[in-house]
Amino acid sequence: MEPLTSFRLAGPGDRRETKRAAAPSLWHHVWRDYPVVSMGLLILICTGCAAAPCIANHDPAQFYLQHLNEAPNSSFYFGTDGLGRDIFSIIWYGGRVSLAVGFLSMIVSACIGIVYGCLSGTASPLVDTVMMRAAELISSIPSILLLLLLLAFIPAPDIFTISLIIGATTWMNLARIVRSEVRQIRNSDYVLASRTMGGGFFHVVWYHLLPNFLSPVMFMIVSSIGSGMMMEATLSFLGIGLPVEIVSWGTMLSLSSRALLTNSWWIILIPGLFLVVTLVCMTCIGHYLRHEVNRGCSNL
Amino acid sequence: NSTGNSGEKVLTYASADYTTINSILNTHDELPDIIFSGLMTYDAKGKPIPDLAKSYEFDPASLTYTFHLRENVKWHDGQPFTAADVKFTLDTLKHNKDLEASITDNYKEIEAVTAVDDYTVRIKLSQPNSAMLNYLTIGILPKHLLEGKDIMTDPFNQHPVGTGRYKFVSWDKGQSIIVEKNKDFYGKVPKIGKIIFKIIPDENAKAAQVKSGGVDLAWLNAQNAKVFRGNDKFTVYDFKTADYRAIAPNFNAPFWRKHGELIPILGYALNKKAIVDSVLTGQGAVAYSPLQVNTEYNDPDVEHRDYNPALFKEKVEKLGWKPGSDGIYEKDGEKLSFSVDTREYEEERVDIAKIASSQLKQSGVDMKVRIVPKLDWKILECFLIGQAAPFDPDNGTYDLFYTNASGNYTHYSNPAVDEWLGAARASYDPAVRKHAYNQFQQAWSDNPAYIMVAYLDGNYVADKKVTGLSTERVLGHHAVGVMWNVEDWDMQ
Amino acid sequence: MNFQKMYHTIWCKLAVFVIAMGILSIAVFYVSSYAPGDPLQSFYGERVEQMSPAEHEAARQRLGLDGPVYQRYLSWLHHAVQGDFGISFKYKEPALDVIRALIGNTLLLGSISYAIVFILAIGLAVCCALHEDTWIDRAICKIGTIVFYLPAFWVGLVLILLFNVNLGWLPGSGAYDPGQSDNVLNRLEHLVLPMLVMVISHVWYYAYMIRNKLLDETRQEYVFLAKVKGFSRFYIVCTHCLRNVAPTIVSIMAVSVNHILGGTYVVEAVFSYPGIGHLSIESAKYHDYNLLMLIVLITGALVIASGLIAQAVNERIDGRMKTAEGGASWNRSHRSA
Amino acid sequence: MIKENSLEIRHLSLSFDTAAGEIEAIRDISLSLHHGEILALVGESGCGKSVLCRSVLKLLPRFARIKQGNIFVKGMDITKYTEKQMQELRGTILSMVFQNPLTTLNPSMSMGAQLREAICRRQKLSRQAADTRAAELLQLVGIDHGMQRLTLLPQAFSGGQRQRCALAIALASDPEVLLADEPTTALDVTVQMQILDLLKDVRRQTGLSIVFVTHDLGVAARLADRVGIMYAGKLVEIGTADEIFYDSRHPYTWGLLSALPSAVEQGQRLKAIEGMPPDMLCPPRGDAFADRNPYALNIDYEEAPPFFEISPTHQAATWLLDKRAPCVVPPLCCRQREL
Amino acid sequence: MKNPLLDVRHISQIFSLGAGQTIEAVHDVSFAIQAHETVGLIGESGCGKSTLARILMGLYEPAAGDIYFKDMHISDHAVRKTQRRIIQREMHMIFQDADGALNPRMTAADSIREGLILAGKWKNAKDGRQQIEELLRSVGLDRRYGQACPGELSGGQRQRVAIARCLGIAPSLIIADEPIAALDVSIQAQIINLLKDLQEQQHFSMLFIAHDLAVVRYISDRTAVMYGGRLVEISSTEELFQQPLHPYTKLLLASILKPDPAYERQKRVPAFDHSLLSLEGAMTEVMPGHFVLCHAGKA
Numbered sequence A: 001m002e003p004l005t006s007f008r009l010a011g012p013g014d015r016r017e018t019k020r021a022a023a024p025s026l027w028h029h030v031w032r033d034y035p036v037v038s039m040g041l042l043i044l045i046c047t048g049c050a051a052a053p054c055i056a057n058h059d060p061a062q063f064y065l066q067h068l069n070e071a072p073n074s075s076f077y078f079g080t081d082g083l084g085r086d087i088f089s090i091i092w093y094g095g096r097v098s099l100a101v102g103f104l105s106m107i108v109s110a111c112i113g114i115v116y117g118c119l120s121g122t123a124s125p126l127v128d129t130v131m132m133r134a135a136e137l138i139s140s141i142p143s144i145l146l147l148l149l150l151l152a153f154i155p156a157p158d159i160f161t162i163s164l165i166i167g168a169t170t171w172m173n174l175a176r177i178v179r180s181e182v183r184q185i186r187n188s189d190y191v192l193a194s195r196t197m198g199g200g201f202f203h204v205v206w207y208h209l210l211p212n213f214l215s216p217v218m219f220m221i222v223s224s225i226g227s228g229m230m231m232e233a234t235l236s237f238l239g240i241g242l243p244v245e246i247v248s249w250g251t252m253l254s255l256s257s258r259a260l261l262t263n264s265w266w267i268i269l270i271p272g273l274f275l276v277v278t279l280v281c282m283t284c285i286g287h288y289l290r291h292e293v294n295r296g297c298s299n300l
Numbered sequence B: 001n002s003t004g005n006s007g008e009k010v011l012t013y014a015s016a017d018y019t020t021i022n023s024i025l026n027t028h029d030e031l032p033d034i035i036f037s038g039l040m041t042y043d044a045k046g047k048p049i050p051d052l053a054k055s056y057e058f059d060p061a062s063l064t065y066t067f068h069l070r071e072n073v074k075w076h077d078g079q080p081f082t083a084a085d086v087k088f089t090l091d092t093l094k095h096n097k098d099l100e101a102s103i104t105d106n107y108k109e110i111e112a113v114t115a116v117d118d119y120t121v122r123i124k125l126s127q128p129n130s131a132m133l134n135y136l137t138i139g140i141l142p143k144h145l146l147e148g149k150d151i152m153t154d155p156f157n158q159h160p161v162g163t164g165r166y167k168f169v170s171w172d173k174g175q176s177i178i179v180e181k182n183k184d185f186y187g188k189v190p191k192i193g194k195i196i197f198k199i200i201p202d203e204n205a206k207a208a209q210v211k212s213g214g215v216d217l218a219w220l221n222a223q224n225a226k227v228f229r230g231n232d233k234f235t236v237y238d239f240k241t242a243d244y245r246a247i248a249p250n251f252n253a254p255f256w257r258k259h260g261e262l263i264p265i266l267g268y269a270l271n272k273k274a275i276v277d278s279v280l281t282g283q284g285a286v287a288y289s290p291l292q293v294n295t296e297y298n299d300p301d302v303e304h305r306d307y308n309p310a311l312f313k314e315k316v317e318k319l320g321w322k323p324g325s326d327g328i329y330e331k332d333g334e335k336l337s338f339s340v341d342t343r344e345y346e347e348e349r350v351d352i353a354k355i356a357s358s359q360l361k362q363s364g365v366d367m368k369v370r371i372v373p374k375l376d377w378k379i380l381e382c383f384l385i386g387q388a389a390p391f392d393p394d395n396g397t398y399d400l401f402y403t404n405a406s407g408n409y410t411h412y413s414n415p416a417v418d419e420w421l422g423a424a425r426a427s428y429d430p431a432v433r434k435h436a437y438n439q440f441q442q443a444w445s446d447n448p449a450y451i452m453v454a455y456l457d458g459n460y461v462a463d464k465k466v467t468g469l470s471t472e473r474v475l476g477h478h479a480v481g482v483m484w485n486v487e488d489w490d491m492q
Numbered sequence C: 001m002n003f004q005k006m007y008h009t010i011w012c013k014l015a016v017f018v019i020a021m022g023i024l025s026i027a028v029f030y031v032s033s034y035a036p037g038d039p040l041q042s043f044y045g046e047r048v049e050q051m052s053p054a055e056h057e058a059a060r061q062r063l064g065l066d067g068p069v070y071q072r073y074l075s076w077l078h079h080a081v082q083g084d085f086g087i088s089f090k091y092k093e094p095a096l097d098v099i100r101a102l103i104g105n106t107l108l109l110g111s112i113s114y115a116i117v118f119i120l121a122i123g124l125a126v127c128c129a130l131h132e133d134t135w136i137d138r139a140i141c142k143i144g145t146i147v148f149y150l151p152a153f154w155v156g157l158v159l160i161l162l163f164n165v166n167l168g169w170l171p172g173s174g175a176y177d178p179g180q181s182d183n184v185l186n187r188l189e190h191l192v193l194p195m196l197v198m199v200i201s202h203v204w205y206y207a208y209m210i211r212n213k214l215l216d217e218t219r220q221e222y223v224f225l226a227k228v229k230g231f232s233r234f235y236i237v238c239t240h241c242l243r244n245v246a247p248t249i250v251s252i253m254a255v256s257v258n259h260i261l262g263g264t265y266v267v268e269a270v271f272s273y274p275g276i277g278h279l280s281i282e283s284a285k286y287h288d289y290n291l292l293m294l295i296v297l298i299t300g301a302l303v304i305a306s307g308l309i310a311q312a313v314n315e316r317i318d319g320r321m322k323t324a325e326g327g328a329s330w331n332r333s334h335r336s337a
Numbered sequence D: 001m002i003k004e005n006s007l008e009i010r011h012l013s014l015s016f017d018t019a020a021g022e023i024e025a026i027r028d029i030s031l032s033l034h035h036g037e038i039l040a041l042v043g044e045s046g047c048g049k050s051v052l053c054r055s056v057l058k059l060l061p062r063f064a065r066i067k068q069g070n071i072f073v074k075g076m077d078i079t080k081y082t083e084k085q086m087q088e089l090r091g092t093i094l095s096m097v098f099q100n101p102l103t104t105l106n107p108s109m110s111m112g113a114q115l116r117e118a119i120c121r122r123q124k125l126s127r128q129a130a131d132t133r134a135a136e137l138l139q140l141v142g143i144d145h146g147m148q149r150l151t152l153l154p155q156a157f158s159g160g161q162r163q164r165c166a167l168a169i170a171l172a173s174d175p176e177v178l179l180a181d182e183p184t185t186a187l188d189v190t191v192q193m194q195i196l197d198l199l200k201d202v203r204r205q206t207g208l209s210i211v212f213v214t215h216d217l218g219v220a221a222r223l224a225d226r227v228g229i230m231y232a233g234k235l236v237e238i239g240t241a242d243e244i245f246y247d248s249r250h251p252y253t254w255g256l257l258s259a260l261p262s263a264v265e266q267g268q269r270l271k272a273i274e275g276m277p278p279d280m281l282c283p284p285r286g287d288a289f290a291d292r293n294p295y296a297l298n299i300d301y302e303e304a305p306p307f308f309e310i311s312p313t314h315q316a317a318t319w320l321l322d323k324r325a326p327c328v329v330p331p332l333c334c335r336q337r338e339l
Numbered sequence E: 001m002k003n004p005l006l007d008v009r010h011i012s013q014i015f016s017l018g019a020g021q022t023i024e025a026v027h028d029v030s031f032a033i034q035a036h037e038t039v040g041l042i043g044e045s046g047c048g049k050s051t052l053a054r055i056l057m058g059l060y061e062p063a064a065g066d067i068y069f070k071d072m073h074i075s076d077h078a079v080r081k082t083q084r085r086i087i088q089r090e091m092h093m094i095f096q097d098a099d100g101a102l103n104p105r106m107t108a109a110d111s112i113r114e115g116l117i118l119a120g121k122w123k124n125a126k127d128g129r130q131q132i133e134e135l136l137r138s139v140g141l142d143r144r145y146g147q148a149c150p151g152e153l154s155g156g157q158r159q160r161v162a163i164a165r166c167l168g169i170a171p172s173l174i175i176a177d178e179p180i181a182a183l184d185v186s187i188q189a190q191i192i193n194l195l196k197d198l199q200e201q202q203h204f205s206m207l208f209i210a211h212d213l214a215v216v217r218y219i220s221d222r223t224a225v226m227y228g229g230r231l232v233e234i235s236s237t238e239e240l241f242q243q244p245l246h247p248y249t250k251l252l253l254a255s256i257l258k259p260d261p262a263y264e265r266q267k268r269v270p271a272f273d274h275s276l277l278s279l280e281g282a283m284t285e286v287m288p289g290h291f292v293l294c295h296a297g298k299a
Ligand SMILES: Nc1ncnc2c1ncn2[C@@H]1O[C@H](COP(=O)(O)OP(=O)(O)OP(=O)(O)O)[C@@H](O)[C@H]1O
Pocket: C337, D016, D018, D023, D025, D043, D044, D045, D046, D047, D048, D049, D050, D051, D052, D061, D099, D215, D280
């Protein structure tokens, strides 16, 4: 056999793939800044909430009047509040409510925001201007006030209506961003190409607009879960949130004002910790989702 | 901030917010009490004694009061106080349709008011009203400022002028109301020069302010007051109050129309002692009657309806209720389930409601707690009510329980109660009245208007330097009346 | 720009403003009119319960609550343009007077926090952009996110506990000590904690937005050009990049007026700070329509006006806006390898 | 005679550490640029021309890493210079024109301001003087009414004008070495011609040395003293313009020259270089061009060829120049101009 | 003679730049494309070439003028509407910028499939897959590239995908707007060869817009020169390059750079003042099939 390094014109048979280093695997890329800790914590909290009945060692609705304001101990893992409720149990049940409100309100605001943004972005300039002005007008009323006004229509708010209303008052920002994305994308050549090939409105929206603006707004959508939860907490604090028998992290937090003087740190800190950890985890995941859309590196 | 610039003593008091300061618009508030003065006032025991009046006579035959007024009393703006002001005030109370009925109803027996001369007023009643002297403690308004004005919206309400111990100085909306002592006061001039009513609506903020020294005196709820006990920088004054909490069913609500017979027995399912011990940290008493603290007229032997779940079970099952699959009683497919409303601003009520609800649930009763900004008596089923009858027993019973009385929002109607309340009001004889009230309590207790829960103590926390507070007086609703002897207060 | 044109644009903006305010007022008026609940209760208290239908009708008439909604709106409008906004049912005095006493406090709190929030936000954003992907940036981002997610009321409570109750350094309620309304120092002292809460709960949202915009900007090619000229990184970020982000910042600032006003509501509740935020919640809860309308109109006017101003400012500072459409398509047809 | 080179690059290798792996953008490049010389770098897209220019000014992202080699500017080894030290050099000795004229100008800064910044970098001038100078520069690159146009934003300029402005900015600080990264791609042929002639003029007047990146061989022919051909991060051939165009030795250069439409008769197929440029993520072990090279030797697949010197100015990296290699005849179009 | 495939008559296009300013991007342009013919379009940048292409594709509504395609008056609204399907299947555009023309979130196969579906050529999944592979192969791409998103493809590969999509639709007229501007020399040649081969197989006509005169000369049968929104000269390619008549055409041709240093060193470009160039007048047939813009009467 001829030595490999012969100085002979390579014939068709000699042509071979030049040897390459193995390309790094896809997983390498995915795992690189995968928010492991955030994912882990979030999953932990979510499963905890889902499995609340199994985890809770006390009845969350029960007032243990013999155990008022007890610091964390072996029976009440996170202590009890001024009325003797077991914080550990309520955390898991309350998490269900908070997370549900967060997710539901996210879905509502994402739906309204995306549909509105798409419509406005693809509409004629006049309609677009009117729609955007309308959204601006709505957002010119401070959201808490708007919430109050809408809540007045609902005699007995429950998780669904509260989420609906929170979602219905927080979609404006999303709509604005979706619209500007759509405006950008709709002028891109691939949309034009699709149109010249006969793609109709829905075809273009579904195949071209949606996939392309979804990832830039994904971050906003994920973080709107957080804002929904915060909003619910604030409403609870202002005394206009969910009915009392539905305990959420928000209502637990709003109880903290009572614990101020008694130095019951567990009442103040624990719900706050859960809320903040959950929200921060969600943001981290949101960041990750956005990071995937490669944004290059600073030129500085 | 115990002394002002000129060396005068300044007290800062944590107050709720005011919208108006007017003796006939706000009735249970501290400020109108010290800015205005009435013909009569209450002494330490809660008995009416003359104030703007030097003396009075009563002619039972013609039902006529004749008041001799103090001379040389000046309004805070310097105008002289005369009988015309009294006539004006009482006429307004009688004729003005905008005023709250629960106030004006107390004066409906007044037939005519005549100013005999500048310092004599004659008041003729159409029917006997033994509590009339009590009601004449209401602050007198200046005719010269209010005549012909719309009393509801006049700027006077924000710049009150009275004859009382303190003069209105300034009002910083949402912040503070400042009053200073009335040096020309006809009675004992107060020692404290200025009182700042610092507006702090939130109970916890109030407590924080006391702790940080931002206010010198505040009414705190029991939980917060507890923190200050044993702290030698503060004094905690525990006033007895006539203020009680109860679950008040709306008898017009469909549920209670149908199942009114449940009301008397629900009390057995409530562990009121536990509520007092937890929510009120023991600062209060288990309640059984609206007149409980009025020792003079109280009948302690009425049925207390103390906690007795077994008895409740027995009685409720006798009424035909059966425990359902979820533990809640059912009858004819209907659940033993109703709601109780409470307003969000008073934590204690919310807590009481919540605990009561959880206690009732253990006995198979589903009571939902609804927190509402405002009450709508048209639809609510129950309200966690707070009432008080601190002075004459007529005050705080008649208008609440008499059929169709002005304050009878719950639409309670009980012929026996009506009968005895009317009798008590019509008689001036203490013995007759005592009997009547005892009978009333009996009748009420058999068929109560409320499910009584607890009497509250009024826990005032003051900086050590404030002296002179006297817990002798039984305070009213929301522990109002702490300033009854404000002229004796001092600051070290 | 010649005068003619300037007049024209000013008129246009005014017209937009008036129309927007009109629509806003109609919307709020209708929403609040149809919201269930009886405004009479605010005025008459529980007495409403005892009113006969005739009395009830008379009372409504007295407060101008009778008649169809559009008529009421027109009469409200008629009075409003003359400066009469009706009486507050709850406070039983002219709504304007109720607000006049308090709006100053809110504006003070709002504007100072607003200024600090944005100064700080820009500072943080620049700092992050300069140190992107280093521990400084990461630390700021992490802390910022956590701080951002602390509920404002909770932060307020903790701050009160710390600085007021336990340390006693700063007052924890009110806008000033009684009688000290003209004492600037006293006011400032009272502003510190509320302001801190406002800043803490808002700054990161904006800092992060500006940071991201700046980061996008630092990825632009012109940064290279500036570098080739030999400028330092700090100089480039502060002059070149910030200049390009300026229009965005201005728009964000306009939108944020509403957020920050909304933020004062919670802060006012926590610190018993007298302001219209607290008032508006009350008025919405108690169906105090005249007051509510006035408040919404004031905040709405602020927000819309700031939007219009931002637009004008942007047109001034950013030449790109004027030729946006033409410029964009031009770019496209000339995109090269 | 030893001339001090304006720019000298020795055995430079540079990689990007990206999420996908290491991209070897530059692999062992050595070249030198004499004082007052124009060197054209030609090569296809992605072969590392821009990266090479940027590495001289150290305008590369953080994840770019110089693996080996040195860069000398006027005899100074700047390989280890810090950002601060580089700032001293940039805008005084070194200057650069970037590939994309649409994005390199700050869109919110008037053209005048951007020019002034560059002018005032070297000498502190009054605003007036700076403006005058700016207008002169604009005139120089063929933009009339310079004074009036100073207040305009870049958007008001056409693509070609912008590219010329970028050039004016680069020239404003009187640099000694100019790295021009495809400065004429956005221009149409007529303007391109003007710019090329302008650069030559400037070179004659100031002794500026230029590295001119292009993938248009015509441009290189008109402008360059020497031409370097790059392929897949490597310099494969370098020589004077005449040597490259008339006596090229590397098969890739042949491929480039014969792919031009002018190289074939009308109606014939173009002689495209078949295949795709290699992926720089994992470059082949041997000669990167081997896959597409009709003259590939077996050894090309195993071992990268060294530089063979053809003349003192002309080197090429192909095994074909090895003594052991068979003699191949370059395609016709690369020979005919020898005449 | 047969009617031309595409007949463009007196097309104008005016853009408003806002604030009352307008720009006339295309002014009174007329020309025709016969079946199986390639017409090259050259001109300085910004002279309106892309605008013209977009007008032909119906992306812009022309301000004036008529376009006939296969004797359909396609610039007419009503006709365009009724014949939409046909027009969309018969005409296709290859965009200047291949990364813009492909949806970054769709794989190459998806993009091609979209074209097939919209053109009604999609039968079923199995045949479709085969069809796509066929198309990819015909543009010289391995089928594994079908699963790649545009971001993973090189410029030349992207352009090939765009061309494959275009071929899937099998139009009779392709408007190629600078399809090679973004590509480097070696890939350029590949694409041009590809287009040429495909044209021979499929007999479509082509309007080929480019900057590179050499390429245009190579690929097109006839060449049109645009300047300032107008057509200034049109003739068969050889004649135009041999015998340019319009001063701008002359300048253009003189500016062509040859890869020949010796030639370039001695070449001098004549000074040319754009302001002197007159754009008045009308297209006049100076020689058979060779039209030049000149003043009426002046030959
Ligand atoms: N910032 C970067 N991050 C990662 N890889 C990069 C970066 N810049 C360049 N590269 C890689 O380096 C190689 C060379 O790129 P470079 O920009 O120098 O090519 P070029 O020769 O200038 O091409 P063109 O003619 O298209 O400008 C390419 O493979 C590219 O992918």
